[in-house]
Amino acid sequence: MGVHRLGELYSFDDKNGVGDSDADKPTLSYTEIFYKCLPQYLAMGMSADEFWNCDPRMYQVYREKQKIELEKENERLWLQGMYVYQAILLTAPRLNSLQPKEPLEYPSEPFDLGLRKDKEEKDIDELTKEEIQSSPQFTRVLDWALRVNKGKGEANGGHTNN
Amino acid sequence: MKQIRVRDSKGNPHIYRFTAESVKAMEARGFDLNLIATQPMTQMPILIEGALLAEEGANATPELALDIYQAQKDKQGLITKLIQMYNEPIDSLYAVEGNAEWEYTD
Numbered sequence: 439m440g441v442h443r444l445g446e447l448y449s450f451d452d453k454n455g456v457g458d459s460d461a462d463k464p465t466l467s468y469t470e471i472f473y474k475c476l477p478q479y480l481a482m483g484m485s486a487d488e489f490w491n492c493d494p495r496m497y498q499v500y501r502e503k504q505k506i507e508l509e510k511e512n513e514r515l516w517l518q519g520m521y522v523y524q525a526i527l528l529t530a531p532r533l534n535s536l537q538p539k540e541p542l543e544y545p546s547e548p549f550d551l552g553l554r555k556d557k558e559e560k561d562i563d564e565l566t567k568e569e570i571q572s573s574p575q576f577t578r579v580l581d582w583a584l585r586v587n588k589g590k591g592e593a594n595g596g597h598t599n600n
Numbered sequence: 601m602k603q604i605r606v607r608d609s610k611g612n613p614h615i616y617r618f619t620a621e622s623v624k625a626m627e628a629r630g631f632d633l634n635l636i637a638t639q640p641m642t643q644m645p646i647l648i649e650g651a652l653l654a655e656e657g658a659n660a661t662p663e664l665a666l667d668i669y670q671a672q673k674d675k676q677g678l679i680t681k682l683i684q685m686y687n688e689p690i691d692s693l694y695a696v697e698g699n700a701e702w703e704y705t706d
Binding site for chain 2: 489498
């Protein structure tokens with residue numbers, strides 16, 4: 439009986455029997471390996487023509503693409519879980535058997551994922567001076583400032599600090 | 601993309617490169633990288649012809665392949681490089697960047 443693998447020459451006993459079965463397996467040709475990998479790359483969105491004739495670096499590109507898609511899908515599912523979780527929380531008052539209450543209203547808008555905030559900030563930046571001056575908030579602050587100045591002027595004997 | 605620019609005996613430019621398709625065609629013709637050292641007379645012509653397949657297609661004839669090969673100065677270096685390039689499509693299929701670091705100790 440011949441030695442099938444180098445490990446058999448060592449003094450330790452390999453009880454797992456992993457190596458023997460591998461050594462007897464015939465090696466795959468490159469073509470067989472390509473055919474074995476083909477379905478995986480087709481599932482990633484690569485066409486068969488591209489698989490056989492592309493620049494070999496494209497295999498890596500498609501694997502990266504799949505990784506990104508998986509991450510995006512994971513985030514999407516996580517967000518969906520958040521909505522479900524919130525929906526359960528909002529209906530929780532109704533589920534109280536001792537003191538049932540009306541369920542809280544489901545939010546009319548989706549979660550703010552940071553996109554709307556940027557938009558609002560941008561909107562403020564885009565306001566013109568006239569728009570700011572004509573706003574009720576600005577008018578209120580202006581009235582208050584005038585009242586304060588008037589009060590100070592009266593306290594100083596009619597002299598205001600200009 | 602790894603490729604080699606060569607010229608035939610008349611000075612016309614050609615490109616050597618490999619794709620999965622050309623590797624498949626070469627194996628169908630009986631090419632085996634393990635046999636290149638022991639059976640160079642049968643394996644080498646397939647290698648130099650197969651390297652032309654991706655760019656030349658049906659124009660990659662044994663005559664053209666031989667003409668290009670014979671016109672080269674560093675034939676041994678060219679064959680070594682072609683063998684490395686032949687492995688590129690299959691390496692790219694499995695190439696995954698690992699995080700493990702190896703350390704050499706004396």
